[in-house]
Amino acid sequence: MSYSPKLSSGFTFSKNRSTFISPQSGMCSFCTQDCTGTCEIAQAAVLGAQTVYPTTTGTNQIASEKDYPIDFSHFNINGRVFGALGAKETQEEANIFNVNLERTYGTFNPVKIAMPVILPALIKLNWQDYFAGAAMAGVTCVIGEHGRNNDPNLRVENGKVTDYPLLEKALDCFRKYDRGYGQIVLQSNVDDDLMGVPKIAIEKYGVTAIEIKFGQAAKGTQPVIRVKNIEAALKRQRLGDVVIPDPCDPVVQKAYEDRVCPNFYTYSRLPLWNERSLITHITALRDLGAKNIYFKMAGYDRKDIERVLRIACEAKVDMVTFDGAGGGSGYSPSKMMNEWSLPTVCLEDAVVRICDQLRAEKFCPPAIIMTGGFASEDQVFKGLAYGDGHVLGIGLCRASMAAAMTGKTIGDQIKNKNVPERFKPYGSTIEEIFCDLPDLRALYGTVANEFSTGAIGVFSYLNKIAFGLKHFAALNRKFNLDLLDKTDLIPLTSEARALMANEWFLPIEK
Structure with a gap:
């Protein structure tokens, strides 16, 4: 068996086309030239070195997908x-x-x-x-x-x-x-x-x-981060980052003008x-x-x-x-x-x-x-x-x-009179639905009713951890x-x- 993921990942929204996978490589066991390119190899064929890093960062979090042979379970x-x-x-x-x-x-x-x-x-x-x-x-x-x-x-x-x-x-x-x-x-x-x-x-x-x-x-x-153009590379360099190749180098600047300059990367x-x-x-x-x-x-x-x-x-x-x-x-x-x-x-x-x-x-x-x-x-x-x-x-x-993000999102939905179905049995307001608000009011007074629901979400999540x-x-x-x-x-x-x-x-x- 293999503990490593297939060549498909939430990191990149890539996926194997076949249900038949070669365990060692993670590739589809039957790979065809007619494939339109959905797996990590296809993405690398187009996006190159960028695919060493997740392409789904920004408003997302990333975690390992490997099934380790030992953990706390x-x-x-x-x-x-x-x-x-x-x-x-x-x-x-x-x-x-x-x-x-x-x-x-x-x-x-x-x-x-x-x-x-x-x-x-x-x-x-x-x-x-x-x-x-x-x-x-x-x-x-x-x-x-x-x-x-x-x-x-x-x-x-x-x-x-x-x-x-x-x-x-x-x-x-x-x-x-x-x-x-x-x-x-x-x-x-x-x-x-x-x-x-x-x-x-x-x-x-x-x-x-x-x-x-x-x-x-x-x-x-x-981390290594690709920089789109020489102007952005110069800006990152002024802010103290290592930029490769050096955008201040006249040879590099000439190559960029001639459209034969390699990608710029910042490197910590x-x-x-x-x-x-x-x-x-x-x-x-x-x-x-x-x-x-x-x-x-x-x-x-x-x-x-x-x-x-x-x-x-x-x-x-x-x-x-x-x-x-x-x-x-x-x-x-x-x-x-x-x-x-x-x-x-x-x-x-x-x-x-x-x-x-x-x-x-x-x-x-x-x-x-x-x-x-x-x-x-x-x-x-x-x-x-x-x-x-x-x-x-x-x-x-x-x-x-995750508690900070979902707490804020659910709070915004409640404020907009769009209570998620699973929480409707608890009420229709933030005070009714966020069940640990009384514990916050005990600490801060009634002003806690005005706290951001994202922060309330973090407090409530940690309160659950503590109680457990x-x-x-x-x-x-x-x-x-x-x-x-x-x-x-x-x-x-x-x-x-x-x-x-x-x-x-x-x-x-x-």
């Missing part, structure tokens, strides 16, 4: 019937409403979150409600890299950003609803650093936390940190006023994972988010999203074992977040339990953005999430048992 959740840990053993206190979901992290500046969840980096689609909903739910959220490229009012002088209005708007989305939980973080990649984004973010806009990005499971290398620089340069960079950020430092790391080679964690320990980084294969939201290569990186549960296994080793060596690992394909409360619980006390929370990115977590924790008679561990999981398959027994990562013979 290979585990069931355990249950217990005696005792109560983390609460008094009385029927009045040992109930789901007394499960403590709050967590605190941070080396120099403690940050409290209302539940063990963060919203990882995004700055696309309905980011306004994504950040607002995070504040309402009391969780940390992250503004994505390259946000400056989305700002039509960005100002750059002498190669440095001097005005970044979009950043202020993103920060305000969270700050407006900040209730003392969570933090809004700015992710910064190499290009952002070179353009002086962290400096202006901290000094001009009051950013208190920076996330340094190594990679994500959807995007192990940085790869991070090339080492221990010394990274710690120097972190020190500089703290000297500027950053109170918290985060890392974003993907499922790279396990030696790289350990190296990043050791640097995080030495630099006293507050949090590292590990992103496993199966997730994805951004502008990422299609095959990369399917075919690279450790699946999330395997990545978590590696991270947890490295953290065990670091603690044995008397190091203090940072707060660990796992993300990559999580969407429901059972998955979140399993991710926390598998963390064996090392994993502080789970990142819910695509799912939270409480049920699973109480099922295991654990009323504080610090008590969760692998004994709360039941491996269902040989792959799951091998992973838990540290037999999955077999040494490779050379």
Whole structure:
């Protein structure tokens, strides 16, 4: 059998014409010259290098379509019937409403979150409600890299950003609803650093936390984007992007005039940190006023994972988010999203074992977040339990953005007197249909009735995750999430048992 998708994908709206597929290649087993061109090969024959990347970005999200041979579905959740840990053993206190979901992290500046969840980096689609909903739910959220490229009012002088209005708007989305939980973080990649984004973010806009990005499971290398003409290429170059070929080169300009110039591409620089340069960079950020430092790391080679964690320990980084294969939201290569990186549960296994080793060596690992394909409360619980006390929370990115988008769309339909059929039994107004509005009013007062329904959607979705977590924790008679561990999981398959027994990562013979 093959775990990889066929040469058809929601990434590109491509499809195989035949129902008979060659498992190894993903091609139709019977390929004919009469085909009008529906599969990925046909698209590549016309669109070329562009088809390495999804052609359906913009108002959409993208995720892996690969059926990985192991994931959290290979585990069931355990249950217990005696005792109560983390609460008094009385029927009045040992109930789901007394499960403590709050967590605190941070080396120099403690940050409290209302539940063990963060919203990882995004700055696309309905980011306004994504950040607002995070504040309402009391969780940390992250503004994505390259946000400056989305700002039509960005100002750059002498190669440095001097005005970044979009950043202020993103920060305000969270700050407006900040209730003392969570933090809004700015992710910064190499290009952002070179353009002086962290400096202006901290000094001009009051950013208190920076996330340094190594990679994500959807995007192990940085994106390449085709630029239509030399004018656009010159503009991107002025804004700090690498453009290949160089549109300022007279030879390239002459080739463009003669209509023999190859495509222009912008390319985001790869991070090339080492221990010394990274710690120097972190020190500089703290000297500027950053109170918290985060890392974003993907499922790279396990030696790289350990190296990043050791640097995080030495630099006293507050949090590292590990992103496993199966997730994805951004502008990422299609095959990369399917075919690279450790699946999330395997990545978590590696991270947890490295953290065990670091603690044995008397190091203090940072707060660990796992993300990559999580969407429901059972998955979140399993991710926390598998963390064996090392994993502080789970990142819910695509799912939270889906809540932001659908919450807004459904709210607009209700306002326009076009209530979707499935919600008509609940009423005809936003106040009647959005069932968790009373919980928001309890936090903010009746002004919550006027909140954006996209943000209400994020809050409600996360409220559902929290409520479900409480049920699973109480099922295991654990009323504080610090008590969760692998004994709360039941491996269902040989792959799951091998992973838990540290037999999955077999040494490779050379």
